[in-house]
Amino acid sequence: MDPAAEEARHLGLRFQRGFLAGRRLSAFPWAELEKKLKSSSDALLLLDILQKHESIATEPLDELYDVLADILNKEESTTCYKSYLLPTGDSVTLSETVAIISQGTTGLVTWDAALYLAEWAIENSAIFSNRTILELGSGIGLTGIAICKTCNPKAYVFSDYHHCVLEQLRENIHLNGFVLESETGNHTKMQSQNQRTEVMDLQGPKITAAELDWDSVTKEQLSQLQVDVVIAADVVYDPQITSSLISVLQQLSASKTAGKPPEIYIAFTVRNPDTYHLFQTELGKVGIGWQVVPTHTKNLFLYDLHSNITLLKLLAKTL
Ligand SMILES: C[S@@+](CC[C@H](N)C(=O)[O-])C[C@H]1O[C@@H](n2cnc3c(N)ncnc32)[C@H](O)[C@@H]1O
Numbered sequence: 001m002d003p004a005a006e007e008a009r010h011l012g013l014r015f016q017r018g019f020l021a022g023r024r025l026s027a028f029p030w031a032e033l034e035k036k037l038k039s040s041s042d043a044l045l046l047l048d049i050l051q052k053h054e055s056i057a058t059e060p061l062d063e064l065y066d067v068l069a070d071i072l073n074k075e076e077s078t079t080c081y082k083s084y085l086l087p088t089g090d091s092v093t094l095s096e097t098v099a100i101i102s103q104g105t106t107g108l109v110t111w112d113a114a115l116y117l118a119e120w121a122i123e124n125s126a127i128f129s130n131r132t133i134l135e136l137g138s139g140i141g142l143t144g145i146a147i148c149k150t151c152n153p154k155a156y157v158f159s160d161y162h163h164c165v166l167e168q169l170r171e172n173i174h175l176n177g178f179v180l181e182s183e184t185g186n187h188t189k190m191q192s193q194n195q196r197t198e199v200m201d202l203q204g205p206k207i208t209a210a211e212l213d214w215d216s217v218t219k220e221q222l223s224q225l226q227v228d229v230v231i232a233a234d235v236v237y238d239p240q241i242t243s244s245l246i247s248v249l250q251q252l253s254a255s256k257t258a259g260k261p262p263e264i265y266i267a268f269t270v271r272n273p274d275t276y277h278l279f280q281t282e283l284g285k286v287g288i289g290w291q292v293v294p295t296h297t298k299n300l301f302l303y304d305l306h307s308n309i310t311l312l313k314l315l316a317k318t319l
Pocket of ligand 1: 105106107108109110111112113114136137138139140142159160161162165212213214215232233234235237241244
């Protein structure tokens, strides 16, 4: 394929991803489309984009319009389903809330840092392959489900403390064809919401969704998990929760699995430099160093590429 056609295909794909992930129209790459159309001699690109958003080529039946009108007349739903396409051709489908804060939590939507961390993980899958992963403040599960689908972890422990978030997270884990360790042995995979099938796939990760509150979790509980890698996305946003997060990170960096402390990666959007500096200062106080992890090369998901997202690898100074 010539470079121009390849570029056009990529742009079309970005529109498709944005559409499936329910992004706001303003977040679509309109400027690039305009530029491309101006320099393009035919309208094939536009046609491609339109076709990706129209699942039917013929006029829809009147009955479909009736059903749509019924749905629109019903009370406006506060949740929606979004799909995030993975490079494998598979996707992560999540039930998310429409509002960024609902039920008193920020955990019911997918934040940009979660998408960034998932992209980085997919490109660095060796870090996760055949290892036990703990995710702090998982929210509704984008990063973890993407890792379970693409990085072949041995076990994945999602965690959060908010009961509505945990409920939605468990629903999303099911929605993506996984079952939780607590529900059955890990040899069972769910094919659809109500249909369970025994499968021979013994490689699938053991998945847990744990209630884990940074304020009350103990050192013993953390070390029992025997994790190799710890990750978290967008958990550095509120100075008030920083000290409890730091204490969990301190306990985790002092724990050992097969004689080694876990690798810890934290991704976050720097919204307020003061909050970021407070996090760094508090890490320093408990003897944890950090290094900025170089950004990955492939942008897979649509999010604000200009937002200031940082990924830190934490380094226990005692090592
Ligand atoms: C901004 S959301 C990020 C969610 C998800 N990681 C993402 O990036 O889309 C912050 C998450 O941290 C969780 N959280 C906040 N304080 C917590 C605590 N003390 N213990 C455990 N989780 C906490 C919230 O419930 C929420 O799910």
